[in-house]
Amino acid sequence: xxxxxxxxxxxxxxxxxxxxxxxxxxxxxxxxxxxxxxxxxxxxxxxxxxxxxxxxxxxxxxxxxxxxxxxxxxxxxxxxxxxxxxxxxxxxxxxxxxxxxxxxxxxxxxxxxxxxxxxxxxxxxxxxxxxxxxxxxxxxxxxxxxxxxxxxxxxxxxxxxxxxxxxxxxxxxxxxxxxxxxxxxxxxxxxxxxxxxxxxxxxxxxxxxxxxxxxxxxxxxxxxxxxxxxxxxxxxxxxxxxxxxxxxxxxxxxxxxxxxxxxxxxxxxxxxxxxxxxxxxxxxxxxxxxxxxxxxxxxxxxxxxxxxxxxxxxxxxxxxxxxxxxxxxxxxxxxxxxxxxxxxxxxxxxxxxxxxxxxxxxxxxxxxxxxxxxxxxxxxxxxxxxxxxxxxxxxxxxxxxxxxxxxxxxxxxxxxxxxxxxxxxxxxxxxxxx
Amino acid sequence: xxxxxxxxxxxxxxxxxxxxxxxxxxxxxxxxxxxxxxxxxxxxxxxxxxxxxxxxxxxxxxxxxxxxxxxxxxxxxxxxxxxxxxxxxxxxxxxxxxxxxxxxxxxxxxxxxxxxxxxxxxxxxxxxxxxxxxxxxxxxxxxxxxxxxxxxxxxxxxxxxxxxxxxxxxxxxxxxxxxxxxxxxxxxxxxxxxxxxxxxxxxxxxxxxxxxxxxxxxxxxxxxxxxxxxxxxxxxxxxxxxxxxxxxxxxxxxxxxxxxxxxxxxxxxxxxxxxxxxxxxxxxxxxxxxxxxxxxxxxxxxxxxxxxxxxxxxxxxxxxxxxxxxxxxxxxxxxxxxxxxxxxxxxxxxxxxxxxxxxxxxxxxxxxxxxxxxxxxxxxxxxxxxxxxxxxxxxxxxxxxxxxxxxxxxxxxxxxxxxxxxxxxxxxx
Numbered sequence: 001x002x003x004x005x006x007x008x009x010x011x012x013x014x015x016x017x018x019x020x021x022x023x024x025x026x027x028x029x030x031x032x033x034x035x036x037x038x039x040x041x042x043x044x045x046x047x048x049x050x051x052x053x054x055x056x057x058x059x060x061x062x063x064x065x066x067x068x069x070x071x072x073x074x075x076x077x078x079x080x081x082x083x084x085x086x087x088x089x090x091x092x093x094x095x096x097x098x099x100x101x102x103x104x105x106x107x108x109x110x111x112x113x114x115x116x117x118x119x120x121x122x123x124x125x126x127x128x129x130x131x132x133x134x135x136x137x138x139x140x141x142x143x144x145x146x147x148x149x150x151x152x153x154x155x156x157x158x159x160x161x162x163x164x165x166x167x168x169x170x171x172x173x174x175x176x177x178x179x180x181x182x183x184x185x186x187x188x189x190x191x192x193x194x195x196x197x198x199x200x201x202x203x204x205x206x207x208x209x210x211x212x213x214x215x216x217x218x219x220x221x222x223x224x225x226x227x228x229x230x231x232x233x234x235x236x237x238x239x240x241x242x243x244x245x246x247x248x249x250x251x252x253x254x255x256x257x258x259x260x261x262x263x264x265x266x267x268x269x270x271x272x273x274x275x276x277x278x279x280x281x282x283x284x285x286x287x288x289x290x291x292x293x294x295x296x297x298x299x300x301x302x303x304x305x306x307x308x309x310x311x312x313x314x315x316x317x318x319x320x321x322x323x324x325x326x327x328x329x330x331x332x333x334x335x336x337x338x339x340x341x342x343x344x345x346x347x348x349x350x351x352x353x354x355x356x357x358x359x360x361x362x363x364x365x366x367x368x369x370x371x372x373x374x375x376x377x378x379x380x381x382x383x384x385x386x387x388x389x390x391x392x393x394x395x396x397x398x399x400x401x402x403x404x405x406x407x408x409x410x411x412x413x414x415x416x417x418x419x420x421x422x423x424x425x426x427x428x429x430x431x432x433x434x
Numbered sequence: 435x436x437x438x439x440x441x442x443x444x445x446x447x448x449x450x451x452x453x454x455x456x457x458x459x460x461x462x463x464x465x466x467x468x469x470x471x472x473x474x475x476x477x478x479x480x481x482x483x484x485x486x487x488x489x490x491x492x493x494x495x496x497x498x499x500x501x502x503x504x505x506x507x508x509x510x511x512x513x514x515x516x517x518x519x520x521x522x523x524x525x526x527x528x529x530x531x532x533x534x535x536x537x538x539x540x541x542x543x544x545x546x547x548x549x550x551x552x553x554x555x556x557x558x559x560x561x562x563x564x565x566x567x568x569x570x571x572x573x574x575x576x577x578x579x580x581x582x583x584x585x586x587x588x589x590x591x592x593x594x595x596x597x598x599x600x601x602x603x604x605x606x607x608x609x610x611x612x613x614x615x616x617x618x619x620x621x622x623x624x625x626x627x628x629x630x631x632x633x634x635x636x637x638x639x640x641x642x643x644x645x646x647x648x649x650x651x652x653x654x655x656x657x658x659x660x661x662x663x664x665x666x667x668x669x670x671x672x673x674x675x676x677x678x679x680x681x682x683x684x685x686x687x688x689x690x691x692x693x694x695x696x697x698x699x700x701x702x703x704x705x706x707x708x709x710x711x712x713x714x715x716x717x718x719x720x721x722x723x724x725x726x727x728x729x730x731x732x733x734x735x736x737x738x739x740x741x742x743x744x745x746x747x748x749x750x751x752x753x754x755x756x757x758x759x760x761x762x763x764x765x766x767x768x769x770x771x772x773x774x775x776x777x778x779x780x781x782x783x784x785x786x787x788x789x790x791x792x793x794x795x796x797x798x799x800x801x802x803x804x805x806x807x808x809x810x811x812x813x814x815x816x817x818x819x820x821x822x823x824x825x826x827x828x829x830x831x832x833x834x835x836x837x838x839x840x841x842x843x844x845x846x847x848x849x850x851x852x853x854x855x856x857x858x859x860x861x862x863x
Binding site for chain 1: 466467468507510514515517518519534535536563566567570571574577578680681683715716717724725728729730731732751752783786787788789790791793797798
């Protein structure tokens with residue numbers, strides 16, 4: 001397919017209280033997803049509140065003055081639906097998916113707990129134990145450990161360098177009073193978007209959303225802390241650590257890039273990531289996995305957050321291969337910077353990205369997630385811009401992006417190795433210049 | 435056409451039998467350009483001889499790495515230049531080749547798919563590379579506490595039956611496999627007679643059927659099929675506690691049982707029990723162990739859909755110092771199901787949840803194709819989709835109670851966690 005597909009929400013609307021509403025009927029769907037997005041997450045936490053947004057996301061399911069803990073879950077799941085939530089650095093979102101006929105009966109539960117979370121003291125202590133278990137579980141997962149190590153090394157003191165889950169120490173400092181104040185300040189209509197997709201009549205759905213989410217904010221607006229600029233390494237910033245139960249090493253290389261506001265560059269970087277690491281014919285997978293067998297897996301991604309992104313290359317491999325794989329990756333980047341990419345390579349990438357996007361937007365819940373995410377990070381028009389920009393990039397532009405962002409002299413590298421093989425002191429931090 | 439009709443039409447597949455024994459299931463969904471095609475073959479781990487454990491998996495990994503006309507990169511380029519995805523997966527009772535693409539590209543990709551199925555070359559160097567990477571994959575399974583626990587439980591429940599092993603096989607068996615083993619496995623199991631292919635896309639079923647017939651209709655049956663043997667199960671053993679010390683922060687607790695085959699009349703009851711115990715935020719285990727006790731973040735239950743008696747399990751991760759109390763609570767939940775029937779209201783809630791969430795698990799063409807093909811290759815027929823739901827609707831508290839007493843009586847419990855925490859644990863047997 002060589003035309004760009006269209007993916008725009010059928011209806012966008014702003015309520016008089018400032019809340020954004022996106023409605024998208026899907027003819028075949030007999031289910032409906034409501035996805036409520038709030039523009040706060042780890043990014044807005046001062047260091048002493050680390051983990052507050054995510055902990056709040058747990059506490060929302062503990063009900064309100066009118067709803068007992070778990071009542072939302074029973075209302076939705078008892079009708080055969082599903083509900084859950086997630087917290088990132090830039091957002092928190094809550095969703096339900098139910099049969100179309102159950103929308104009017106279930107939406108009030110979701111609105112009640114999200115807008116008027118009670119955060120009862122007794123539940124707070126108990127749920128803190130659950131979040132501590134979530135942190136322990138993450139610590140037992142080497143892929144989480146190496147991801148966190150990379151973010152910490154790449155972002156330093158910037159909020160994106162800290163774990164959204166918080167730490168056991170930070171969680172113990174949080175109180176129900178603090179959480180209630182944070183909730184009142186941030187869960188306000190002008191910071192929220194409600195997305196409804198699936199088997200809906202748009203007018204009826206809008207009326208329902210207005211009825212449930214149309215009220216005023218419950219407290220004063222928050223003080224928004226200034227976010228420091230994203231750090232940029234001046235040399236090679238290397239951090240190695242070990243993990244007790246690792247069978248293979250993890251290698252991650254990263255370069256600071258752009259935030260959501262520089263969307264054109266961000267879309268080009270997405271194409272560059274695909275050229276390097278998406279599919280068996282991509283450069284790094286072809287060379288390092290398919291030809292040489294030096295890595296069990298290798299991938300490349302352009303992470304674009306609101307306040308600055310990272311271009312990441314990650315591999316899983318035998319510890320003794322780390323050095324030559326890192327050198328080969330850099331060599332491949334230099335080759336791309338010198339020789340550029342071909343038109344066929346660009347066409348392949350374009351088609352893969354467009355089709356992957358289509359495949360990822362098939363069901364109502366997938367679509368609601370996409371609309372909510374983009375609306376929260378920069379505006380829902382970003383989706384259509386993305387699909388159109390993919391068509392417009394030339395091989396020369398992709399090469400320029402590689403030259404501009406992927407310096408072989410300045411990047412971040414983190415390595416996680418099995419304990420027995422690590423001779424240096426754990427978590428050794430060194431800064432070297434070539 | 436209204437939306438309800440469209441949804442029904444996608445779910446209502448048409449069955450076509452080709453002369454060479456391929457069963458085609460076709461569904462039309464005109465609302466998206468996306469096409470999903472899934473091919474299923476009998477085989478999988480269940481068909482492996484013990485000394486060849488992992489052969490199905492390795493064959494799947496090398497299948498797309500060369501035909502007699504194209505090398506690995508040419509195949510990958512054929513797929514990726516069209517922005518499609520082609521994958522091969524091996525599971526307990528079957529293996530599956532699946533394709534996802536934009537409908538207009540289907541004829542071209544179907545030719546490639548047919549070439550891969552019928553004429554793979556299993557190049558020596560590709561076999562060697564995938565074998566080396568699979569040995570690494572077997573080792574890295576150990577990084578996940580859940581895998582360690584599940585592997586122990588499977589061993590304990592299944593003895594010499596192939597379900598005892600993880601699908602990847604063991605280091606010794608995979609290390610000894612050769613190209614000839616893959617060629618022989620492919621010749622025996624990747625064959626038209628008995629193959630099931632499900633295609634769901636925007637075009638009329640007749641058109642998709644004609645396309646498949648053109649690509650695969652002249653695939654001749656290559657001699658007699660391998661014997662479809664019964665695989666004996668060891669007798670059920672007394673309750674067992676398996677301790678596997680690991681320097682983790684949490685202890686992973688997994689209590690496993692041998693459930694029923696999918697074809698058994700007890701299958702819906704065990705599915706409903708797994709839903710009741712572990713599905714979602716309102717499930718029994720979630721509410722009791724997480725919401726009321728704060729003992730876990732992840733706590734859940736599972737029951738697989740298999741040809742032979744499938745594993746049923748409940749599991750959780752908890753802080754090392756809570757190992758004993760968490761194990762007691764988790765065991766108490768199983769004992770409760772055996773002691774008395776559930777309230778009618780609890781059963782009705784679980785039924786509504788299962789029926790609704792089952793419908794929600796069929797939202798994409800690929801999901802519909804996957805499930806229908808799975809039922810068909812297990813010999814249940816795609817009609818099982820509705821028979822199963824009917825079975826769930828009719829279940830009573832007494833039937834669930836009976837199923838719990840029958841199937842949840844011989845636990846194998848695995849604990850993976852810090853040595854000191856495991857040493858003190860006493861199970862309630």
